[in-house]
Amino acid sequence: MFVAGTDTNSTLSEWMMAELLSHPNEMKKVQEEVRSVVGNKSKVDPEDIPKMEYLKCVVKEALRLHPPAVFIPRRTRATASGKLGGYDIPSSTEVLINVWAIHRDPKWWEKPEEFIPERFKNSSTEFQGQDFHYIPFGIGRRGCPGMSFGVASVEYVMANLLYWFDWKLPAGEAAEKMDMTELYGLAVYRKTPLHALAIPNSSF
Ligand code: HEM
Numbered sequence: 001m002f003v004a005g006t007d008t009n010s011t012l013s014e015w016m017m018a019e020l021l022s023h024p025n026e027m028k029k030v031q032e033e034v035r036s037v038v039g040n041k042s043k044v045d046p047e048d049i050p051k052m053e054y055l056k057c058v059v060k061e062a063l064r065l066h067p068p069a070v071f072i073p074r075r076t077r078a079t080a081s082g083k084l085g086g087y088d089i090p091s092s093t094e095v096l097i098n099v100w101a102i103h104r105d106p107k108w109w110e111k112p113e114e115f116i117p118e119r120f121k122n123s124s125t126e127f128q129g130q131d132f133h134y135i136p137f138g139i140g141r142r143g144c145p146g147m148s149f150g151v152a153s154v155e156y157v158m159a160n161l162l163y164w165f166d167w168k169l170p171a172g173e174a175a176e177k178m179d180m181t182e183l184y185g186l187a188v189y190r191k192t193p194l195h196a197l198a199i200p201n202s203s204f
Contacts, residue, residue, distance in 0.1 A: 001146075004144070008068040008069065008150060008187050009153050009157075011188065012150075012154055013154055013157060013158060013161075014193075015066035016058060016154070017196060018178060018190060018194050019062055019065070019115045020058070020167070021168075022115075022175045023175075030055055031162045031163075033053070034052060034163050035203075037051045037052055042204065046152075048159070049155050052155070054117065055155060055158065056120070057117035057120040058117045059155055061115060061117040062115075064109075065104075065115060066188065067100060067103060067188070068188055069099065069136075069188075070099050070100040070184070072099060072135070075092055076090070076092060076093045077092075103136075105133065127151065128144070137150075164200065165198040165199060165200060165201060167196050167197070168196065168199060169196060170197055179192040
C-alpha cells in the first residue's frame, strides 16, 4: 500500500514538472489557468481543481509519457485458443503488459513521443475505462485501488506548486537539453534528479 501510494505520486509529480520546465508554453498556459481559477484567495481550495481543465490534461499527458508502473503482470488461466501474435500461449504463462510501449504506440497516438497535453482536451480517454491504449492505472479488477486518491493528490500538489511559485531551471541548464533518461525500479524514476528553482509568485 505505502510503496504503491508514495513513489508513484512523487515520481509522477517530478516528471510532470520536468516536462513543464522543458515546455515553457505549456508551463505558462497551465500556470495562467491555475492562477486565474484560484484568483486572489491566496489558497488553492480542493473545489478549484475540477475547474482546472488544462491541469488535468497535463496530468494525463505526464501519465501517458511517464507511467510510474510500466509493466502490469498477469497470468493466463487457460491455454489461449488459437495463436496470439503468432504464438501459442499456454495456461499459467506470465504476461507483462508493457504500458510504456502502449502509451507510445503510433497506431493510437499522434506524435507519440511529444508532450502535447491538448490531445486530452475534449477527449473521452479516461484513466481506467475501456481505453486499452491508455492504462496508467492498470486494467480490470486488479486495477489500481488508489487511482482517485493518486490523481487528486498529484493535481492538488501540482496546482499549489504552480500557484505559489514560478519555476526555472538552474543557470546554465537549457530546457531543450534536459536529461529525460528513465531509471527502472519499483516505479520509473528520473535517472538525473530534477533541479529547479522556485521563485515566489510576485503577484502577492
Ligand atoms: C499516480 C499514482 C498511481 C499510479 C500511476 C498507480 C498505478 C498502479 C498500477 C499500474 C497498478 C497495477 C494495476 C493492475 O495490475 O492492473 C497499481 C496497483 C496498486 N496500486 Fe496504484 N497507482 C498510483 C497511486 C496509488 C495510491 C495513491 C495507492 C494507495 C494509497 C495505490 C495503491 C495500489 C495498490 C494497493 C495496488 C495493488 C492492487 C492489486 O494488486 O490488487 N496506488 N497502481
